[in-house]
Amino acid sequence: MVPRYSRPAMTAIWSAENRYLIWWQIEIFAAEAMGEVGMIPAEDAATIRKAYDADALGEIDVPAIDAIEAVTKHDVIAFLTWAGEKLGPERRWLHQGMTSSDVLDTAQAVQLKQAADILIADLDALLAVLRRRAQEHKLTPTIGRSHGIHAEPVTFGLKLAQAYAEFDRNKARLQAARDEIATCAISGAVGTFANIDPRIEEHVAKELGLTPEPASTQVIPRDRHAMFFAVLGVIASSIERLAVEIRHLQRTEVLEAEEYFSPGQKGSSAMPHKRNPVLTENLTGLARMVRSAVTPAMENVALWHERDISHSSVERFIGPDATITLDFALARLTQVVDKLLVYPERMQKNLDRMGGLVHSQRVLLALTQAGLSREDAYAVVQRNAMKVWESDGALSLLDLLKADPEVTKHIAPAALEESFDLGYHLKHVDTIFARVFGDAAG
Amino acid sequence: MVPRYSRPAMTAIWSAENRYLIWWQIEIFAAEAMGEVGMIPAEDAATIRKAYDADALGEIDVPAIDAIEAVTKHDVIAFLTWAGEKLGPERRWLHQGMTSSDVLDTAQAVQLKQAADILIADLDALLAVLRRRAQEHKLTPTIGRSHGIHAEPVTFGLKLAQAYAEFDRNKARLQAARDEIATCAISGAVGTFANIDPRIEEHVAKELGLTPEPASTQVIPRDRHAMFFAVLGVIASSIERLAVEIRHLQRTEVLEAEEYFSPGQKGSSAMPHKRNPVLTENLTGLARMVRSAVTPAMENVALWHERDISHSSVERFIGPDATITLDFALARLTQVVDKLLVYPERMQKNLDRMGGLVHSQRVLLALTQAGLSREDAYAVVQRNAMKVWESDGALSLLDLLKADPEVTKHIAPAALEESFDLGYHLKHVDTIFARVFGDAAG
């Protein structure tokens, strides 16, 4: 985790305080269930539960727990020792028949679920600004580019609608991954429930909003985690896509949009044009980092037999790093889109810079519909188009065509002008918006 | 694609013949829809459709198409030229207003969906053998190991039930990924439907069992593909897990299970013990390869503007390679599990090799329940356990405990024997099986 790429709420999920709090909840809810099934005296179970409801732990004293761990060399035991002091003799029932991984893995499931909830909220915020800006620029014409080369007109709103659709898919993926990761295992040393009744697991799961893991070993199987981080990697890749789009639009020669600059803000030098798309460049790098968690998460799946602990060090990195970084990146992207400076005049200027060549295919179709063979139509359009091209946009294709008798023999000048109508390209924007945002979205 | 790691049905999906056949279907269904919406004459559309129903193309002549492509340098045009010869003058309506990517991307979606269907069938086959072998060995005791070290008893069936649950999750993931990838884009050069009515797309999608892409650019957005290959990577990781388990079980010192060897089959030398788990080792390597497709698939997402073609070369590799290899790997794993030689006696022997130490925790609990403090109980068990440990399993913990008055003071020998009962560890196997296979599974 790099502090400058982190936000407090997500970081707090990975704090020692939050981890210990969840451990406490797991132990409490487990004890409560043990009382219900008769593993421990019902009154002791009630006392334990009351301690929780009364917030008996108070503030988690991390240094105190650390001090105990320095002696016991065992984190769960250290916590239990510290927490036990807040209880009376009923403390001895805590953690009965459980194994450390029951606590560690279930707690991590809660943390990943909490993290997913923040990320889903992040996506909702991003979707909201994408929707707003898409509708704002629904009919703002701009050149569509394939291979970086001018192709045919689109609208700027369409670009954002495509991004909306992509992040909406990402939200659905993350919701599924969250549900997959949110399982609870309280099943003992090798997952057999030898010393603990399965009803304990069911109760803890219910209290924590988790699902019981159908078949754990000593641990929750790591294919769940691999899937979770893979989804984060896909989302990061989508962030990169939109970030790269904005970086392209901000290039000096294109300049159709810019990351927000406050009015008084200075660029990095005397050059007023030196406004760098540093936020989206930063997002491009952050996307690489989130993605880099995917392979180790997949390598974690093949644990030996009922578990080895090789996954643990990996998860100490990627658990916080990938979620904190993605949270930061989504929020930064949302801010960038929200405040993005959009320059419709420049978009129009770029659209026009080829002297109307972007309409040549439309003219071609019109000529063939007017009876010319495709070959003849191509030749006549190509002849005029080349002149425009060689003039570097100084000449206008429409003017040249109007002056070409081979053309006007087949199409009247007024009809020709129709072929240069941007509306032709925008007529189905409504359809696409309805698909993306629903019918009321237009 | 490496021929020795491929199977015919999956390989056929990626053949030129299949690709061209899907292109043909796309063009035909598009033309049919154009007839319906009045873009082209209805009778020509009908003629075109009839050509399809009558199998007018016959066998796809790949060399002939290749020869045309050598001249035109364009694969879609080459195909259309060849296919057009099978039609009359109505051929000129084919591909009207469409762009090459409409055909290429939609065809790839069909191929990936076909591939997913085979992989789902592969998973079904694997799940069936896992279920059968799990039930066969539901109560076959074996030692559970954490960190490679003996822990407490489990059953071999439980191991297989855990694998079943994992691959069942993988099936659900793949079904979701298949549905995500199965979209159709017939939306023209920059996705605006400028020259083609959206109803064409809807019709083609319906005929091919796809969903219309809500907002395409020139191409179908690549986050869908990234997700698809990520799921293949997770499945590969699960394959690795089970393969590594079997490799461990076949180690000379463990030898609880072996890949099938036919009775007359020779090992690689004069040594009859030299039966190598080469299939599962091979699966371990194949898993690495399938996983290696995930990162390039994610790098493909950030295409420039309305598309660049950098994704194309990547997909020419990973489309066939990842699906063909995974299909092969799933089938091989199914065969390995199906015929796996399981040695319950050896499992029991390994269980017993620690002289009953695996039951020491159970004794400890019994002593504390009988009134000893945890510390005293620990000391007395530990004292006897160390003797067993130092004897390398020659002594029996049960015998020593029975002869220890500190123990028998609290627990009668008969009660002690209960603590060494394997049934204690297996009492919830039914519960787990019911969770994994449903209630009728036991």
Added chain:
Amino acid sequence: MVPRYSRPAMTAIWSAENRYLIWWQIEIFAAEAMGEVGMIPAEDAATIRKAYDADALGEIDVPAIDAIEAVTKHDVIAFLTWAGEKLGPERRWLHQGMTSSDVLDTAQAVQLKQAADILIADLDALLAVLRRRAQEHKLTPTIGRSHGIHAEPVTFGLKLAQAYAEFDRNKARLQAARDEIATCAISGAVGTFANIDPRIEEHVAKELGLTPEPASTQVIPRDRHAMFFAVLGVIASSIERLAVEIRHLQRTEVLEAEEYFSPGQKGSSAMPHKRNPVLTENLTGLARMVRSAVTPAMENVALWHERDISHSSVERFIGPDATITLDFALARLTQVVDKLLVYPERMQKNLDRMGGLVHSQRVLLALTQAGLSREDAYAVVQRNAMKVWESDGALSLLDLLKADPEVTKHIAPAALEESFDLGYHLKHVDTIFARVFGDAAG
């Protein structure tokens, strides 16, 4: 391997014929050495060697060998059976005391060395065209861009010199990786030379241009291969860098360079500007694929004990795929650079499009040197620069400054013009070229 991204010489290295030929050489050279050290009769060794010198095998009959393998299920034995038929009774000495991996791993080392030699030749060819084009455009001014935004002038030759320096580093890396991979192991079943004298290994190594592996297990250690593929991944990343540079330069709005188009060649439509940088886009994708070999190659290192065979399937993919694809990519990049259309006028036009703003920092320095405080100098430059910026390049910064008495009070117009001299930025190009190409390079 994808045929369209392969070239014959590199592909031939990975043919069955080449592999069998190397196997033959290994067996022959080993037998020869066995004769020398007295492991087998000297005259039989001589007969075997003569068979090699006389090309006794003739053309490798792959189908015949395949047919034998279908029975023996063992590739090395199949080859030995087929090859043995070309010898007399001395055939029984072939492969004495050797293990299959001695042949397989040493042969693969030869193949990777052969592949590296081709790739080094590819790099030499690329370096030659980079040098030529760099010198051609040594002083062709063009705008330097950071963050995609105009910064200060550079030359197009400098860009190519930077690429030259980068690929020169890559050549040195590949030479080191080639030497690392070129080792020979003829050390028997577990690397102890139990049944084969180490002098056999030394002789085979010498004949094949390899180094004896100091300490093999059953196999050559895979850290060597991991390093080899990591270097290929770095080279691929450098290819991506230059490819992305060219793609940027070919963007419609920039258009300072273009991939070669033959005079009569048509773009993809009626639009004459539609010349797409498809070769460099393709290279971007191929770079992703070569890079994807790095992780599995690293995962291959941790083989179990004296070997497991999980690396083998991985290498059947990445051995051919990564080298063939990189060979193709280097050749394609060489061709792209060789024939790259460079447009110095357009570079100048882009340089000028900001109305001279790229010189503002130089003016700032001149004003401070003339006595103004940095703050005052900044204010006066910024004031004029903003006007130029708002005019979208229609106004000239030099003109405005000349007309600003606050400026001319400190710097005479003639001196001002010097600040707009491109030569100021290019004065150290010689230095850089001398560093990159050596002193004679200018």
Added chain:
Amino acid sequence: MVPRYSRPAMTAIWSAENRYLIWWQIEIFAAEAMGEVGMIPAEDAATIRKAYDADALGEIDVPAIDAIEAVTKHDVIAFLTWAGEKLGPERRWLHQGMTSSDVLDTAQAVQLKQAADILIADLDALLAVLRRRAQEHKLTPTIGRSHGIHAEPVTFGLKLAQAYAEFDRNKARLQAARDEIATCAISGAVGTFANIDPRIEEHVAKELGLTPEPASTQVIPRDRHAMFFAVLGVIASSIERLAVEIRHLQRTEVLEAEEYFSPGQKGSSAMPHKRNPVLTENLTGLARMVRSAVTPAMENVALWHERDISHSSVERFIGPDATITLDFALARLTQVVDKLLVYPERMQKNLDRMGGLVHSQRVLLALTQAGLSREDAYAVVQRNAMKVWESDGALSLLDLLKADPEVTKHIAPAALEESFDLGYHLKHVDTIFARVFGDAAG
């Protein structure tokens, strides 16, 4: 960076204090050189240098610098402002004609070189213990295993010698990578030295022990960093290999070696056998993390034009994370090898557990040398070997062969015993040790 996987010296390299100190050195040495070449007054340059020699900065006040950065939003300017206060008016010459990246990239080069030096020292320490333990167990026999299955005898020292050779290669790779990364760029905004003489760069490079970057853009080219992190990834993979070897040896059924346990140390339960190889499992996970830096480092290479800043966020993670984690992992591995508990008796017991089957190939050779055909020899050995195999090691192959007249007809019992001599397998251990450690190593 995860605190529990970090050590102070490496962590200190990445501290703000160290970074600022290096920045200070760069600025000082640059100013000094500017004085020499006449860019700034010589006496001011001398004053600046004296401030450095007199340690004018004293302790770096990070919070003070942070406070300035909170206002200026620019880290280099914040530092210069703070540091400038320690100087007189000559402070204005600091950073003349330089760009931020000159400082940032050169400083990072120093940090990576410092990190490499620690890692090389780590490798030296690891090599020293590997050498010592290898010599200690040079002739300790143990079974060699391929595919996890017993093959033929090796020695435990050989395993360590192989590891030594591998880490010795890694040291050479890291030395090369360190030299590659240790370059200095003081070349201005786009690498042209427009506002700064190349001699400044040369001087700073010399003072910092770096090499001048032959051709920088605004930044040092990132292929150097990609190579650096790739080498770290290879080293991590070698760590994983040795860690996995030890984990295997510690398995309950194998137990030929164990991570050190202090005499009084308790296992995790009442079971005295429960000594888990948690350090090497941890190393397995850490290896995955170090390796995960490779792909983002390679993705960083293709920066746009003269630079974009996408690499920066990536390097803020992987610079510290990969070096700190690898340092920790190497030190942990050194400690594990240093104190590894090795059990030669258990190794011998495992060697013997197959009843002498590991010698069957040697007998086979002896019989063929005694005149039997290979087929007959195989049959007679196989017949006896199968009996041993079926007895699960209770019978002895040597005993059976001695009692088999088909065998004794050809080989006398005394000669047979020679075939079971371990020395046969160990006769070339000296050769291998001499190759690995040099002739004096035996």
